Amino acid sequence: MKKGLLFLTLAQAGLLLWGGPLVSPARAQEPATFQPPPDSEIPSGPFGDLVRKGELIFTQTGKFAGKYVGNDLTCESCHLDRGRKPYAAPLWAAYVNYPRFRSKNNKVSRLGERIQGCFRFSMNGTPPSLDSETIRSLVAYSFWMSRGAPVGKKLSGQGMYHMPPPARKPDPFRGKKVYAARCALCHGADGLGTTSGHDVAFPPVWGPRSYNMGAGLAKISKLAGFVKMNMPLSKGDTLSDQESWDVAAYVDSQPRPADPRKIH
Ligand code: HEC
Ligand code: HEC
Incomplete structure (x- = not known):
């Protein structure tokens, strides 16, 4: 269990336990989402070490990459379930879709550059250099998680959910x-x-x-x-x-x- 959740108050825990529909009928008909490999399959050796380092940075960013972080968030604050959750910009769907053109920078970006962007804006910090251990570990973690995913195809659950236009102006x-x-x-x-x-x-x-x-x-x-x-x-x-x-x-x-x- 993640650390933060150990400190739930009773009311917060109650909210978490209350059932409710997990998948709406419309989305239940979507093609099955890709299943990333479990942590238990991270290999031993230098590649596995880098992947594990990436996971630590991803879930405890302030602790393992603190000098690049300018706020109280971790990568996992938004990329839920250690970067696995569909529609929370999961890493397995990201890796296979870079390099990709981004209008934000008007260039074709590599995955490492995309991650630098999340350090700068989402983490309100200073981006690590592309050859830093921090970026290399996060890229390795994403690469490993995408094992077996089709390359260059948009996957179900990729990115954030794209909202239909609002019926009334957001208020x-x-x-x-x-x-x-x-x-x-x-x-x-x-x-x-x-x-x-x-x-x-x-x-x-x-x-x-x-x-x-x-x-x-x-x-x-x-x-x-x-x-x-x-x-x-x-x-x-x-x-x-x-x-x-x-x-x-x-x-x-x-x-x-x-x-x-x-x-x-
Ligand atoms: C405040 C929320 C937030 C935090 C914190 C955050 N991100 Fe992101 N991240 C986003 C959003 C939003 C996107 C854009 C998703 C989309 O394309 O719809 C994104 C996109 C990405 C992508 C590309 C996903 C894709 O499918 O193109 C990667 C990789 C990524 N982030 C990695 C990271 C890493 C690594 C960290 C920690 C250093 C991090 N993010 C922290 C919100 C966040
Ligand atoms: C039961 C507790 C709980 C409730 C209720 C809750 N959140 Fe969250 N929220 C979290 C946790 C925990 C995270 C970070 C997830 C992680 O680190 O795994 C998060 C992450 C976020 C983030 C991304 C990180 C950040 O801090 O910016 C946003 C935005 C957010 N929640 C908005 C909302 C909104 C809006 C609502 C109400 C509709 C809401 N949350 C209700 C627990 C909650």
């Missing part, structure tokens, strides 16, 4: 109510997350220790898709589309660190 005021009812218990009414001693129990969703304005989730449509499929934690697909849009509009209307491209 932060409606979203605030959704946040209070479905999110505040874990992420705090003030959005700053909750800690247990020195450990982050639940990560901040806004404020100085969260992702910055240049991050993918700072776009309402991306955040709505992430929330729709993944939040409340373990209750993905229980908010309506409109609630997901509204709560995303609310969260992204709150203060957070500036986009580093716009600081002069």
